[in-house]
Amino acid sequence: MADALHEHAAESLRFIRDTMERAGSFTSIPGWGGFVIGLTAIGDAVVAQRFVTAPRTWLAVWLIDAALAAVIGAVTIAMKGRRTGTSFTSPTAKRFFVSYLAPLIAGAIVTLALYRAGAFAAMPAAWLLLYGTAFVSSGAFSIRVIPLMGICFMLLGAAAALVLLPVSNILLGCGFGGLHVVFGLIIARRYGG
Amino acid sequence: MAKPARKLSAAPAPRPTEIPDFDRLIHEKTRLGIVSALAVNASLSFNELKAVLKTTDGNVSVHARKLEDAGYLTCKKSFQGRMPRTEYALTAAGRRALEKYLNHMEALIRNTRDG
Numbered sequence: 089m090a091d092a093l094h095e096h097a098a099e100s101l102r103f104i105r106d107t108m109e110r111a112g113s114f115t116s117i118p119g120w121g122g123f124v125i126g127l128t129a130i131g132d133a134v135v136a137q138r139f140v141t142a143p144r145t146w147l148a149v150w151l152i153d154a155a156l157a158a159v160i161g162a163v164t165i166a167m168k169g170r171r172t173g174t175s176f177t178s179p180t181a182k183r184f185f186v187s188y189l190a191p192l193i194a195g196a197i198v199t200l201a202l203y204r205a206g207a208f209a210a211m212p213a214a215w216l217l218l219y220g221t222a223f224v225s226s227g228a229f230s231i232r233v234i235p236l237m238g239i240c241f242m243l244l245g246a247a248a249a250l251v252l253l254p255v256s257n258i259l260l261g262c263g264f265g266g267l268h269v270v271f272g273l274i275i276a277r278r279y280g281g
Numbered sequence: 282m283a284k285p286a287r288k289l290s291a292a293p294a295p296r297p298t299e300i301p302d303f304d305r306l307i308h309e310k311t312r313l314g315i316v317s318a319l320a321v322n323a324s325l326s327f328n329e330l331k332a333v334l335k336t337t338d339g340n341v342s343v344h345a346r347k348l349e350d351a352g353y354l355t356c357k358k359s360f361q362g363r364m365p366r367t368e369y370a371l372t373a374a375g376r377r378a379l380e381k382y383l384n385h386m387e388a389l390i391r392n393t394r395d396g
Contacts, residue, residue, distance in 0.1 A: 094389065097386040097387075097389040097390050098386075100313070100382075100386050101383070101387070101390070103313065103314070104317045104379075104383065107313075107317040107318050107333065107334070108318070108321045110318070110333050111317070111318035111321055111322055111325065111333040
């Protein structure tokens with residue numbers, strides 16, 4: 089009897105996970121992708137901390153990380169989509185990507201404006217706030233943990249607005265590193281990859 | 282005179298594959314599928330649900346109706362151009378029911394493994 093119950097419960101959990109994977113993969117960034125992005129960002133924050141007194145180099149280090157994160161994100165989304173056979177052109181997926189990408193494009197333009205003004209110290213707050221906004225707005229079409237992650241990024245952004253660069257670089261590491269790792273693991277374990 | 286022995290509960294013992302004390306409403310496969318799919322989406326249309334669950338119109342509509350009657354999901358009907366569109370969303374009660382069901386299944390696996 090114990091074996092039958094065990095098998096029955098395991099089968100139910102598998103079914104729930106498979107269904108969530110098929111239904112939800114196009115509405116969220118894959119958990120393992122987020123986890124790896126988090127690990128690279130922690131490494132990046134450590135390197136960037138050495139260059140806080142040379143803001144142009146400091147910016148270059150973070151831009152390299154952003155490019156790397158974009159590649160990891162795109163590859164893991166494509167891999168998860170292929171594995172689960174989901175469409176990225178469904179109305180839900182389109183709504184998700186539009187509301188996710190709009191704040192990121194805004195972030196790129198704000199970075200350019202801040203660079204031209206030489207306001208490097210304002211960048212960490214702008215990045216964390218706009219990245220958080222991307223998850224809060226796109227999270228309306230996704231699993232609940234996504235907007236929660238966005239709010240955490242925004243809180244770190246608010247804190248970064250009150251401090252100077254050596255400290256705000258640590259906050260960047262906590263956000264792009266720590267939050268990605270923690271929420272990546274939660275998404276991977278609870279929401280099927 | 283001696284008191285007659287108290288009658289034991291008349292409830293039948295659960296069958297081997299039966300799981301006591303859980304939500305039978307979402308245990309049914311299509312309904313469990315609907316609730317799981319909606320748990321990772323703010324809302325899904327009738328056709329999206331049908332595609333995710335790989336099932337028929339009739340099946341989705343019957344089981345979604347039962348979940349709606351239980352207050353586990355909401356159903357919003359509208360028109361997209363001339364085409365009718367039905368949109369389903371999970372309620373807080375539906376989400377709680379799924380979480381309870383998940384916890385129950387995980388506890389069952391733990392207990393049978395430990396025992």
